[in-house]
Amino acid sequence: MNNYPKKNSMKITVEINGESFNxxxxxxxxxxxxxxxxxxxxxxxxxxxxxxxxxxxxxxRLNNKDKLEIITIVGGG
Known part of the structure; x- marks a missing residue:
């Protein structure tokens, strides 16, 4: 995984597909x-x-209380 700056990081909570994630x-x-x-x-x-x-x-860049819905595309026939 890539590194990103962690100095002075503030913990936030986002919602991903209806679930809280810190x-x-x-x-x-x-x-x-x-x-x-x-x-x-x-x-x-x-x-x-x-x-x-x-x-x-x-x-x-993520902010506190952002809401994400992630939909996976599945092929088939």
Missing amino acids: CTNEMPLSFLLEYLDFNTSMIIVEYNSTILHKEAIDSV
């Missing part, structure tokens, strides 16, 4: 998805009621 406010969304072992090419992320484009995932 992390730091310095954590980029992309790191959280990596930590949770999501394949970012196979998911759709709704961030505070807005669907994110794949390119935007790297620029989002």
Whole structure:
């Protein structure tokens, strides 16, 4: 996993698919998805009621009480 600055980190709580998750406010969304072992090419992320484009995932920094819905795309027939 990539490292990110941890100095003066503040603990926050975000909601992921209806469940509370504690992390730091310095954590980029992309790191959280990596930590949770999501394949970012196979998911759709709704961030505070807005669907994110794949390119935007790297620029989002988490804030207290953010809400995420992560939908996994499954192929089949």
